[in-house]
Amino acid sequence: MDVLRRDLSRLAAAATAALAPIGTAVAAEAKRSPAVFTPLGSKGEEPLGGQPKPGARRSVDDFDYMIKHQRAFEAILWNMPAIAIYSFRRAAFETLGLKDNDIIAYSATATPKLEAITANSTTPYIAAYTDLQKGPAVLEVPVAGADGSLYGQVVDAWQFTIADVGPSGIDRGAGAKLLFTPPGYSGDIPPGYLHVASPNYRIALAFRSVPAPGKSTADAYAYAKRLRMYYLADAANPPPQRFVDPINDRYPTLPFYDGRHFEDMHAIMSVEPVREHDKVMMGMLTSLGIEKGKPFSPDATAKRAMDQAAVDAWFFLQDWFNNMPADRFYWPDRHYASLLQADKNGRFTWEYDDRIDLIERAAEYFWCTYMPKELSHTPATQYMMAIADRGGRLLEGGALYKLDVPAKMPVTQFWALTVYDRATNAFIYTDQSRTTLSSYDLPKMKSNTDGGVTLYVGPKAPKGMESNWIPTRGKRPLPAMRLYGPTEAFNNKSFKLPDFERVG
Numbered sequence: 001m002d003v004l005r006r007d008l009s010r011l012a013a014a015a016t017a018a019l020a021p022i023g024t025a026v027a028a029e030a031k032r033s034p035a036v037f038t039p040l041g042s043k044g045e046e047p048l049g050g051q052p053k054p055g056a057r058r059s060v061d062d063f064d065y066m067i068k069h070q071r072a073f074e075a076i077l078w079n080m081p082a083i084a085i086y087s088f089r090r091a092a093f094e095t096l097g098l099k100d101n102d103i104i105a106y107s108a109t110a111t112p113k114l115e116a117i118t119a120n121s122t123t124p125y126i127a128a129y130t131d132l133q134k135g136p137a138v139l140e141v142p143v144a145g146a147d148g149s150l151y152g153q154v155v156d157a158w159q160f161t162i163a164d165v166g167p168s169g170i171d172r173g174a175g176a177k178l179l180f181t182p183p184g185y186s187g188d189i190p191p192g193y194l195h196v197a198s199p200n201y202r203i204a205l206a207f208r209s210v211p212a213p214g215k216s217t218a219d220a221y222a223y224a225k226r227l228r229m230y231y232l233a234d235a236a237n238p239p240p241q242r243f244v245d246p247i248n249d250r251y252p253t254l255p256f257y258d259g260r261h262f263e264d265m266h267a268i269m270s271v272e273p274v275r276e277h278d279k280v281m282m283g284m285l286t287s288l289g290i291e292k293g294k295p296f297s298p299d300a301t302a303k304r305a306m307d308q309a310a311v312d313a314w315f316f317l318q319d320w321f322n323n324m325p326a327d328r329f330y331w332p333d334r335h336y337a338s339l340l341q342a343d344k345n346g347r348f349t350w351e352y353d354d355r356i357d358l359i360e361r362a363a364e365y366f367w368c369t370y371m372p373k374e375l376s377h378t379p380a381t382q383y384m385m386a387i388a389d390r391g392g393r394l395l396e397g398g399a400l401y402k403l404d405v406p407a408k409m410p411v412t413q414f415w416a417l418t419v420y421d422r423a424t425n426a427f428i429y430t431d432q433s434r435t436t437l438s439s440y441d442l443p444k445m446k447s448n449t450d451g452g453v454t455l456y457v458g459p460k461a462p463k464g465m466e467s468n469w470i471p472t473r474g475k476r477p478l479p480a481m482r483l484y485g486p487t488e489a490f491n492n493k494s495f496k497l498p499d500f501e502r503v504g
Contacts, residue, residue: 144173148223152207400458407451412485
């Protein structure tokens with residue numbers, strides 16, 4: 001009898017196990033709305049609204065993935081200014097071994113080892129980072145003059161400029177002690193400081209050390225080392241200033257376009273105050289495992305969605321520039337766009353009374369970092385990005401292009417042509433390590449009979465024109481003509497730079 005009971009028990013258990021998947025599938029199907037909506041009953045009145053039209057179809061089966069992908073995609077556009085500047089800080093601390101208030105001072109102009117968005121390679125760079133959670137920070141800026149000068153910005157964690165620095169900045173080139181205070185700071189401001197209240201805790205700076213007339217890059221480096229940065233609490237006895245020269249080191253500052261993008265996003269949101277107009281987005285981020293005060297904890301679906309959303313956002317922004325509206329070109333009959341595409345208020349926040357334009361803001365911070373607080377009608381520098389050739393065709397990888405640079409360029413200081421990779425907006429690694437040709441290089445280049453020069457951009461130089469060539473290694477080029485000290489002829493557009501021409 002006991003044997004019979006055991007056999008019957010095994011049969012019952014087997015039957016239950018066999019039917020379980022069916023029951024689970026039925027339950028899952030019951031939870032899922034039908035693929036095609038059909039109202040029950042075909043006669044009688046129906047309410048106006050409240051349900052789709054008969055025959056309407058759902059577009060996806062996995063709503064969990066869809067909403068996480070959508071939120072991840074929009075979060076990248078929303079967060080582009082912050083992620084770009086945080087990537088500089090992360091790389092400085094993790095790769096170069098920096099600490100808060102250490103100063104990066106390049107002893108020479110940058111090479112492709114500075115993996116940064118549209119950086120320049122004609123004047124040495126300076127950069128530093130601090131965290132105001134530890135208290136107010138002091139930045140001592142030297143006097144501009146015969147020994148050199150600085151040009152650049154201090155930005156908050158959203159990369160919005162809180163202080164322009166240099167002869168046209170907050171210090172007016174007269175030298176100053178800038179005091180940066182954290183959000184909600186209510187302490188006294190000691191005399192002798194220029195006070196800058198930061199809306200965020202982590203701030204960053206990037207300056208160019210501009211050689212004075214007759215001075216060298218070495219002089220610019222020495223001038224940069226006059227800077228000092230420390231916490232106000234140490235002002236009575238500042239610690240020795242630590243400078244780091246990464247001229248021979250890889251400094252990988254570019255944002256990641258995979259799941260790591262969101263790890264960085266979490267690192268930002270864990271520290272910085274939440275602005276009122278960002279609360280809706282912060283609510284959406286919780287579905288991706290990003291929540292203030294909690295560890296980063298995406299589920300498997302969120303990880304999959306974030307990886308794909310990062311890729312899609314990169315392609316979307318590439319397409320945005322491939323289809324740039326014609327009214328963005330600096331001259332109507334040329335194919336150059338200014339690197340500095342300000343908002344309608346001449347600023348770089350894209351915040352208006354009724355909205356924030358996330359797409360325009362993301363596009364600008366995708367290809368540019370460290371913008372001024374406001375864009376002047378007569379800026380100290382102009383950057384013309386070549387989007388297409390003379391025929392309006394997008395520039396292609398593997399092709400050879402030429403640019404005829406007139407003998408008389410509309411600049412009071414110098415001009416420089418730098419070529420970037422359209423994929424990264426950063427310098428291109430080549431055997432020559434050449435990223436730029438400028439008016440400083442004219443004595444080494446071959447000139448035309450009219451005194452101008454023809455520059456070549458492509459994978460291989462025309463025979464005998466190696467000195468006039470910027471290599472691309474077959475990458476799709478993004479050439480940038482920089483003008484330092486543009487004259488009125490440039491600003492009123494009476495001067496026009498010739499377009500690039502494809503020659504091979």
